[in-house]
Amino acid sequence: MIRWIQFRNPSASISSLHHRLNSTTTTPNPITPVNPSHLLKVSTILYQQQNSPESRFHTSLNHCNFHLTHEFFLQICNQFPYSWKPIYKFHIFTQTHNFNHTSITLNKMLDVIGKSRNIDLLWDLVKEIGQRQLVNDKTYKIVVKTLASAREMKKCVDFFHIMNGFGYGYELGTLNKVVDMLCGCKLVEEAKYIVNKLKDGGSVKPDGFTYKCLIRGFCDVGDLVDASKIWNLLVDEGFEVEIDAVEKMMDTLFKTNRFDEAMKLFQSVRINRIDEVGLSTYKLVIGWMCRKDKLGHARMVFDEMRERGIEPDCEILGSLIYGFLSKARIREAYAIAEAIDNPDISVYHGLVKGLWRLKKANEATNVFREMIRRGCEPTMHTYVMLLQGHLGKRGRKGNDPLINFDTIFVGGLVKAGKSYEATKYIERVTNRGLEVPRFDYNRFLHYYSNEEGIIMFDAMSKKLREVGLFDLGDIFERYGQKMATREQRRDR
Structure with a gap:
């Protein structure tokens, strides 16, 4: 699919960095405070009389x-x-x-x-x-x-x-900024059209940065065919493929389950361009290898990285921890974690996710308590992983409405004004001919993230402890204290 090439030395300049100046220079206007009452009066008139005659x-x-x-x-x-x-x-x-x-x-x-x-x-x-x-x-x-x-x-x-x-x-720098913006908004087909029309008309000739933006844009929308065509066009016109474009292509190949092609691209870069392979490239490859249960290959890449004098960061170590846990090599995973002086959240996430995969929800909760004790505040992703570990992907069933998450979730949907979604959820749950949908913990936490949610999470944690579910009680209590409102999340 991609035309493999021998990479040349990296070019010193990627794109033009000059900026077009306005033909008329203006002195900056000082910011003067706006009178709120005047703003309200004018806004009211603009809204109420927008269809009135101009004179009135x-x-x-x-x-x-x-x-x-x-x-x-x-x-x-x-x-x-x-x-x-x-x-x-x-x-x-x-x-x-x-x-x-x-x-x-x-x-x-x-x-x-x-x-x-x-x-x-x-x-x-x-x-x-x-x-x-x-x-x-x-x-x-x-x-x-x-x-x-x-x-x-x-x-x-x-x-x-x-x-x-x-x-x-016709400024190349301006075109590059526009193309970069369009690709970031997933309007890559439109960006490609503009580039081709200006190029065919002889107005602006694209450079390596232009093509890099297009490659990144097509990768973001999952169109590897067009991304490969742009890649080959870039090579044919004599431009250098930047390492971040290579990483983007590799990441997209991994995401689309084309592992062999991604590794082929990585091997090509290692052979022809080893000096430019840095921490970000190793992080990408090791992370995906651990997710795909290829721990042996991940260890080889990790050892090569260390031999080249590149020190791993916490994200790479977190990936390795998850890789070891996914193979039930718990002792080695904990040895890596204990050797880290200042672990960040990626290390704890690797532990929680790995223990959750081994169905060790209680140990995962102990990791949750330890990360809080060491000053690393959990994120929404942490809470979702812990809830999935304790409750499964379809939520907890029970007669008591305080621990029946179907009841709580539907109540949250109704309070958020999502009555249609609540009705459809009930229909799928009650109709035995259909598979019960996966419980959406993100929505569950989102719909109760308000002032009422603080009270609800506190009551839920107490009720869970009463029935012996102390781990779940601690999780919901912490969420209610630190994540239920925007002010709490800002100050945590």
Whole structure:
């Protein structure tokens, strides 16, 4: 699938790092505090009179006697993040009061109009902003993302041509920033279209960084065929395949259960490019080998890493701990863990996950208590693993509603306004002809993460201890104390 090549020495420069400066320099406007009462009055008028005649609309705003500043305009935009009409009418009003826009205020307005999908108005404003010479890289990102999301592909390309007409030129650095942004938003097909059109028209020739972004984008959406095509195109044009692009391709091959191809790529890098293989590459390979129960191969790679003088971090050691536990080699796993001076959460997660796999839920809870004692605060993932270890993937059944998690989960769905999901869940549970769905502990914890949840988790922990489930009681008590509300999670 991928064309294997002999790697050359790494190139010193990956992409152009220059930034286009605005043709007009403006002094930064000082941020002045906004009067909340004025903001409320103006927002109310914008909402209530957005369909009123312009004369009445302007008269109402003039009666507010507010101080129009750039910060005030931005705050108004924040009041209507998905509604273009109030913002645009306020923009028209500001033009009657000698209000000078900046790139920041115009980009904020474009963002609101883009989110509301008013493509025609967006297109008109783009030309106006170009004439004002207030376009910057943020403008490119907002406009192209909006047009690409709406599948206005021709306008995506035309936008670059229009900006060139306003004197901004065809900048490779700008194209790379746009492509990087689109690939991060999983709009990689649209990014590829823009790159090809600008390349075929002779406007902008992509470089190695452009192709790297496309490879990463196709890997993120799971399209290895197109990722391989871009890889081969990059090689044919004489660019260097960066090590992070190699790692991304390997990670995607692992995720799609193409283990042999991923290892073939890793071996190619080891043979031709060993000096660039660092901690991140070893971490990726060792982690996946341990997950796939290939502990022997993981040990070989680990030993090679140590021979090269690369010290493992806690994440690699956590993967090895899980690998040993998955093979029931408990003594060796604990020996690794005890030799770590300052273990982080990845080490404890390796222990908890491995013990959970061995059905040693009580030992996993002891690890949970130890990590708290040593000042390492559990995350949501920790609690979900512990609950799955104690209760199984389908939750605990019982006559008492306080320990019957079906009852608690349905109650949480109803309180969160998810009555349809609650009904469907009950239907699947009560209908013996259908398999009972996997219990979603993430949703269970999420729907009770509020002030009422603090009381519920406390009552649940007491009830669980009464029936002898001390480990579960400790888990829910700790969750209620540290994770039930946003303030608790922030201060933990």
